[in-house]
Amino acid sequence: MFAHQWWVDTSATPNLLKQRNADNDAWITVGSLDQAADTFTLAGGSAGAFTTLSASGTSTLAAVNSGALAVTGAISSTTDATLSGVRVGKGAGAIATNTALGSGALNANTTGGSNTANGVSALYNNTTGIQNTANGQSALQNNTTGNYNTASGVQALYSNTTGNYNTASGVQALFSNTTGIQNTANGQSALISNTTGSGNTASGQSALNYNTTGSNNTANGLNALFANTTGANNTANGQSALGNNTTGGSNTANGLSALQNNTTGSYNTASGQGALISNTTGNYNTASGMKALYSNTTGGSNTASGVNALYSNTTGGSNTASGMKALFSNTTGGSNTASGLNALQNNTTGSYNTASGQGALISNTTGNYNTANGVNALYSNTTGSNNTASGVNALNSNTTGSGNTGINPRNSAGTYAPVFNPTTENNRFCMGSTGVTNAYIQVAWTVVSDARDKINFAPVPHGLEFVKALQPTAYQFRTARDSEETNGGVRYGFKAQDVLALEGANPVIVDNEDADKLRMIDTALIPVLVKALQELNAKFDAYVLTHP
Numbered sequence: 001m002f003a004h005q006w007w008v009d010t011s012a013t014p015n016l017l018k019q020r021n022a023d024n025d026a027w028i029t030v031g032s033l034d035q036a037a038d039t040f041t042l043a044g045g046s047a048g049a050f051t052t053l054s055a056s057g058t059s060t061l062a063a064v065n066s067g068a069l070a071v072t073g074a075i076s077s078t079t080d081a082t083l084s085g086v087r088v089g090k091g092a093g094a095i096a097t098n099t100a101l102g103s104g105a106l107n108a109n110t111t112g113g114s115n116t117a118n119g120v121s122a123l124y125n126n127t128t129g130i131q132n133t134a135n136g137q138s139a140l141q142n143n144t145t146g147n148y149n150t151a152s153g154v155q156a157l158y159s160n161t162t163g164n165y166n167t168a169s170g171v172q173a174l175f176s177n178t179t180g181i182q183n184t185a186n187g188q189s190a191l192i193s194n195t196t197g198s199g200n201t202a203s204g205q206s207a208l209n210y211n212t213t214g215s216n217n218t219a220n221g222l223n224a225l226f227a228n229t230t231g232a233n234n235t236a237n238g239q240s241a242l243g244n245n246t247t248g249g250s251n252t253a254n255g256l257s258a259l260q261n262n263t264t265g266s267y268n269t270a271s272g273q274g275a276l277i278s279n280t281t282g283n284y285n286t287a288s289g290m291k292a293l294y295s296n297t298t299g300g301s302n303t304a305s306g307v308n309a310l311y312s313n314t315t316g317g318s319n320t321a322s323g324m325k326a327l328f329s330n331t332t333g334g335s336n337t338a339s340g341l342n343a344l345q346n347n348t349t350g351s352y353n354t355a356s357g358q359g360a361l362i363s364n365t366t367g368n369y370n371t372a373n374g375v376n377a378l379y380s381n382t383t384g385s386n387n388t389a390s391g392v393n394a395l396n397s398n399t400t401g402s403g404n405t406g407i408n409p410r411n412s413a414g415t416y417a418p419v420f421n422p423t424t425e426n427n428r429f430c431m432g433s434t435g436v437t438n439a440y441i442q443v444a445w446t447v448v449s450d451a452r453d454k455i456n457f458a459p460v461p462h463g464l465e466f467v468k469a470l471q472p473t474a475y476q477f478r479t480a481r482d483s484e485e486t487n488g489g490v491r492y493g494f495k496a497q498d499v500l501a502l503e504g505a506n507p508v509i510v511d512n513e514d515a516d517k518l519r520m521i522d523t524a525l526i527p528v529l530v531k532a533l534q535e536l537n538a539k540f541d542a543y544v545l546t547h548p
Contacts, residue, residue, distance in 0.1 A: 001020055001024065002020065002024060003020055003021065003022050003023070003024040004019060004020055004021075004022070005019070005020040006018070006019055007019070007020070007027065008033065012032075014032045014033060014034040014035075015032065015033045015034075015035070016029050016031075016032055016033070017029070017030045017031050017032070017033055018030060029043050030042070030043060031043045079094075080094075080100065085103065086101070086102060086103060087100060087101070087102060087103050087104070087105055088100075088101055090106070091105055091106025091107065091109050091115075091117060091123075092106055092107055092108055092109045092110070093106075093109040093110050093111060093112070095109065095111070095112065095113045095115075096113075097113040097114045097115075098112070098113060098114070098115045098116070098117075099115070099116045099117070099118075100117045100122075100123075101117065101118045101119070102117065102118060102119045102120045102121070102122055102137075103120045103121070104120055104121040104122075104124050105117035105118070105119065105120070105121065105122045105123060105124070105134075106122070106123050106124075106126060107121070107124045107125070108124065108125050108126060108127055109123070109126050109127060110127045110128060111127070111128050112126050112127060112128045112129045112130050112132075112145075113130050113131075114130050114131045115129065115130065115131065115132045115133070115134075116132070116133045116134065116135075117132075117134045117139075117140075118134065118135045118136070119134065119135060119136045119137045119138070119139055119154075120137045120138065121137060121138045121141050122134040122135070122136065122137070122138065122139045122140060122141065122151075123139070123140045123141070123143055124138070124141045124142070125141060125142050125143060125144055126140070126143050126144060127144050127145060128144070128145050129143050129144060129145050129146045129147050129149075130147050130148075131147055131148050132146065132147065132148070132149045132150070132151075133149070133150045133151070133152075134149075134150075134151045134152075134156075134157070135151065135152040135153070136151065136152060136153045136154045136155070136156055136171075137154045137155065138154065138155045138158055139151040139152065139153065139154070139155065139156045139157060139158070139168075140156070140157045140158070140160055141155070141158050142158060142159050142160060142161055143157070143160045143161060144161050144162065145161070145162050146160050146161060146162045146163045146164055146166075147164045147165075148164050148165045149163065149164065149165070149166045149167070149168075150166070150167045150168070150169075151166075151167075151168045151169075151173075151174070152168065152169045152170075153168065153169060153170045153171045153172070153173055153188075154171045154172065155171065155172045155175055156168040156169065156170065156171070156172065156173045156174060156175070156185075157173070157174045157175070157177055158172065158175045158176075159175060159176050159177060159178050159195075160174070160177045160178060161178050161179060162178070162179050163177055163178060163179045163180050163181050163183075164181045164182070165181050165182045166180065166181065166182065166183045166184070166185075167183070167184045167185070167186075168183075168184075168185045168186075168190075168191070169185065169186045169187070170185065170186060170187045170188045170189070170190055170205075171188045171189070172188065172189050172192050173185040173186065173187065173188070173189065173190045173191060173192065173202075174190070174191045174192070174194055175189070175192045175193075176192060176193050176194060176195050176212075177191070177194045177195060177196075177197075178195050178196060179195075179196050180194055180195060180196050180197045180198045180200075180215075181198045181199075182198050182199050183197065183198060183199065183200045183201070183202075184200070184201045184202070184203075185200075185201075185202045185203075185207075185208070186202065186203040186204070187202065187203060187204045187205045187206070187207055187222075188205045188206070189205060189206045189209055190202040190203065190204065190205065190206065190207045190208060190209075190219075191207070191208045191209075191211055192206070192209055193209060193210045193211060193212055193229075194208065194211045194212060195212050195213060196212070196213050197211055197212060197213045197214045197215045197217075198215045198216075199215050199216040199217075200214070200215060200216065200217045200218070200219075201217070201218045201219070201220075202217075202218075202219045202220075202224070202225070203219070203220045203221070204219065204220060204221045204222045204223070204224055204239075205222050205223070206222065206223050206226055207219040207220065207221065207222070207223065207224045207225060207226070207236075208224070208225045208226070208228055209223070209226045209227070210226065210227050210228060210229050210246075211225065211228045211229060211231075212229050212230060213229070213230050214228050214229060214230045214231045214232050214234075214247075214249075215232045215233075216232050216233045217231065217232065217233065217234045217235070217236075218234070218235045218236065218237075219234075219235075219236045219237075219241075219242070220236065220237045220238070221236065221237060221238045221239045221240070221241055221256075222239045222240070223239060223240045223243050224236040224237070224238065224239065224240065224241045224242060224243065224253075225241070225242045225243070225245055226240070226243045226244070227243060227244045227245060227246055227263075228242065228245045228246060228247075229246050229247060230246070230247050231245050231246060231247045231248045231249045231251075231266075232249045232250075233249050233250045234248070234249060234250065234251045234252070234253075235251070235252045235253070235254075236251075236252075236253045236254075236258075236259070237253065237254045237255070238253065238254060238255045238256045238257070238258055238273075239256050239257065240256065240257045240260045241253040241254070241255065241256070241257065241258045241259060241260065241270075242258070242259045242260070242262055243257070243260045243261075244260060244261045244262060244263055245259070245262045245263060245265075246263050246264060247263070247264050248262050248263060248264045248265045248266045248268075248281075249266045249267075250266050250267045251265065251266060251267065251268045251269070251270075252268070252269045252270070252271075253268075253269075253270045253271075253275075253276070254270065254271040254272070255270065255271060255272045255273045255274070255275055255290075256273040256274070257273065257274050257277050258270040258271065258272065258273070258274065258275045258276060258277065258287075259275070259276045259277065259279055260274075260277045261277060261278050261279065261280055262276070262279045262280060263280050263281060264280070264281050265279050265280060265281045265282045265283050265285075266283050266284075267283050267284045268282065268283065268284070268285045268286070268287075269285070269286045269287070269288075270285075270286075270287045270288075270292075270293070271287065271288045271289070272287065272288060272289045272290045272291070272292055272307075273290045273291065274290060274291040274294055275287040275288065275289065275290065275291065275292045275293060275294070275304075276292070276293045276294070276296055277291070277294055278294060278295050278296060278297055278314075279293070279296045279297060280297050280298060281297070281298050282296055282297060282298045282299045282300045282302075283300045283301070284300050284301045285299065285300060285301065285302045285303070285304075286302070286303045286304070286305075287302075287303075287304045287305075287309070287310070288304065288305045288306075289304065289305055289306045289307045289308070289309055289324075290307045290308070291307065291308050291311055292304040292305065292306060292307070292308065292309045292310060292311070292321075293309070293310045293311070293313055294308070294311045294312075295311060295312050295313060295314055295331075296310070296313045296314060297314050297315060298314070298315050299313050299314060299315045299316045299317045299319075299332075299334075300317045300318075301317050301318045302316065302317060302318065302319045302320070302321075303319070303320045303321070303322075304319075304320075304321045304322075304326070304327070305321065305322045305323070306321065306322060306323045306324045306325070306326055306341075307324045307325070308324060308325045308328055309321040309322065309323065309324065309325065309326045309327060309328070309338075310326070310327045310328070310330055311325070311328045311329075312328060312329050312330060312331050312348075313327065313330045313331060313333075314331050314332060315331070315332050316330055316331060316332045316333045316334045316336075316349075316351075317334045317335075318334050318335045319333065319334060319335065319336045319337070319338075320336070320337045320338070320339075321336075321337075321338045321339075321343070321344070322338065322339040322340070323338065323339060323340045323341045323342070323343055323358075324341050324342070325341065325342050325345050326338040326339065326340065326341070326342065326343045326344060326345065326355075327343070327344045327345070327347055328342070328345045328346070329345060329346045329347060329348050329365075330344070330347045330348060330349075330350075331348050331349060332348070332349050333347055333348060333349045333350045333351045333353075334351045334352075335351050335352045336350065336351060336352065336353045336354070336355075337353070337354045337355070337356075338353075338354075338355045338356075338360070338361070339355065339356045339357070340355065340356060340357045340358045340359070340360055340375075341358040341359070342358060342359050342362050343355040343356065343357065343358065343359065343360045343361060343362065343372075344360070344361045344362070344364055345359075345362045346362060346363055346364065346365055347361065347364045347365060348365050348366060349365070349366050350364050350365060350366045350367045350368050350370075351368050351369075352368050352369045353367065353368065353369065353370045353371070353372075354370070354371045354372070354373075355370075355371075355372045355377070355378070356372065356373045356374070356377075357372065357373060357374045357375045357376070357377055357392075358375045358376070359375060359376040359379055360372040360373070360374065360375070360376065360377045360378060360379070360389075361377070361378045361379075361381060362376070362379055363379060363380050363381060363382050363399075364378070364381050364382060364383075365382050365383060366382075366383050367381055367382065367383050367384045367385045367387075367402075368385045368386070369385050369386045370384065370385060370386065370387045370388070370389075371387070371388045371389070372387075372388075372389045372394070372395075373389065373390045373391070373394075374389065374390060374391045374392045374393070374394050375392045375393070376392065376393050376396060377389040377390070377391065377392070377393065377394040377395065377396070377406075378394070378395045378396070378398060379393065379396045379397075380396060380397050380398060380399050380423075381395070381398050381399060381400075381401075382399050382400060383399075383400050384398055384399060384400045384401045384402045384404070385402045385403075386402050386403045387401065387402060387403065387404045387405070387406075388404075388405045388406070389404075389405075389406045389407075390406070390407045390408065391406070391407055391408035391409060391410065392410055393409055393410060393416045394406040394407060394408065394409055395409075395422065395430070396409070396416065396418075396421075397421050397422070397423050398422050398423060399423050399424060400423075400424050401422045401423060401424050401425045401426050401428070402426050402427075403426050403427040403428075404422050404425070404426065404427065404428045404429075404430070405428070405429045405430065405431075406418065406422075406430045406431075407430070407431045407432065408431070408432055408433065409421075409430065409432070409433050410433055411433040411434065411435025411436075412435055413435070415433075415435075416433075417433040417434045417435055418430055418433060418434070419431070419432055419433065419434055419436075420514070420519075434477075435479075435487065437477075437487060437488035437489075438488070447523075460527045460528060460531050462502075462503070462528045462531065463528065463531040463532045463534070463535045464531075464532040464535040464536055466502055466528055466532070467528060467529060467532040468532075469502050470494060470498070470499070470502070471494065471495070471498050472492060472493070472494060473492070473493065473494065473495065474490055474491070474492055475490070475491055475492075475493065476488065476489065476490055476491065477491075493520075493522075494520065496510050496512075496518035496519065496520050497518065499520060500512060500518065508521070508524050509521055509524040509525055509528070
C-alpha cells in the first residue's frame, strides 16, 4: 500500500470507494458505489450531506457539510430543469426564444415564440401565441393564440384566449378578458370583468371593475368607472369618478366622485370634485368646478362653470351657469343663463332668465323671462317676470313687478339714483338717473296714436282758463334736495305742484303716483294748448262778428 492509493471495498454494501491518506496510515472513505442503481454518492462529512451523480437518471446536488454548493463553470442541459420543484427552461415545444420559470409555465406551448412566463401556470395553455409576457401565478394562463400581451400579477389576464395587445399589471387585472384587444389595466382587479371590450385603459384598484364589452373607456383612480358594463368612450379621472356608470357613453369625468352616480346618462362632462355627482340619466351636461351641478339627476343640456354652480339643479334643463354659486338653488327651472358670482343664486323653478354680473337676479325664485345685465341688476326680484335691467343696480328694488325696463340708474358719482324705482309696479320704462343733464336723440320720438288702439274718447276738460293760470318758470335742477348745488343749465318749464293744483283729482299732466317725486308728462299739455287756442279763436271770431 502507498499514499493516495484507491481501493474499492466490496465487502460493504453498497461498495465503498476509499483512498489512502497522505501519511499512508489510514483509509479515507470517498463515497459509495451502487452498481445496481448505477449511482455514486459522495461522502458528505460529519453532517452526512452528500451529492448524488447518476449516469442514467436524475442527478441531485445537495449541500456539503450543510454549506453552500459552489460550482465553477456553466451547468448545461438540453431539456428543462427542475430545481426544488420549480421548472426552469423554455417550456413545452422547447422554442429557443421562450423562457419558462415555474411549474406549468408554458406547459402547452407548441410553436409560439418570444414568450416569457414567470410563475406557476403562467401562459399554461399557450400554443401558438407569440411575444407574450406573463409574470405571476396563472398570469395569461388560458391564453392560446393571443399575441403581444403583457400580464404582471397573480391571475392577470387569466382568461385571455385570443386577445392581442393587452397589458395588465396587478392581481386579477383584466382577469376575464377573452378576446378583447388593446386594453391596459394597472391595479388590483382593474378591468377584472372585461371580456371582449377593447381599447380600454384602467389605472387604479377596481377601475372599470365590471366592464364587459364596453370599449374605448379610460379610467384613472380607485373605483373609477367601477360599475361600467357596456358603456363606451368614457373617460374618468379620479377616485370613484363615473363609479356607477353602466351603459352611459361618451362621458368625461375629472375629479374625486365626479359623475359618480351616472348610470345611463351620456355626453356629459364633469371636471371638479363632486361635479355632476348625482347625475343618473341626464345627457349633454357640462360641469366645471367643485360640486358644480352636484344634485343634477335627469336634467339635460346644462352647463355649469364655477364652484357650486347649478348645485341644486335636479331635472332642470338647458341652463347655463358661469360663476361661483351661479344658479345655486335652481331645481327644475330651465333655459336660464347666469354669468357672475351668485347670479340667479336663489332661482328654483324660474325659467328663461338671463343674468350677467355678480348678484344679478340673485333673489329670483320663480320669475320668468327676465334679463339682467350688470352687478346686482334686478337684485331683489323674486317672482316678477319679463323684466329687462341693464347697468349696475338696474331695477335693483323690483320684487314682483313685471314688464319693467331699467337702464343705467347710477349717476356720474356712482350713486344709485333712478328716475323711477319700481318695486311691484308693472310695465315701467326707466332710463337713466336723476343726474342726467342732457338726453340726446337724432329725431323726435314717434308715438303710437292709432284711433283703433284707443277707447273711451272724451273732450279735454282744460282749455284757455287752464292755460291762463299756468305759471311758466325758468329753473335749474339741484344735485340733491338738501343741496344748493345746481345740476345742468337753465331750463324752462313748470312746477308740478302748480299744475297739479290746477288739474285737481285724477291728474293727467302730472304723475303723482310717487308723492315724494312728482313728475309731468309734457306732451299731455299739447291738447290743452290746442283747446285753449280753439277757445281763443272762437272768442276772436265772435268779437269780429260784433265789431265789423
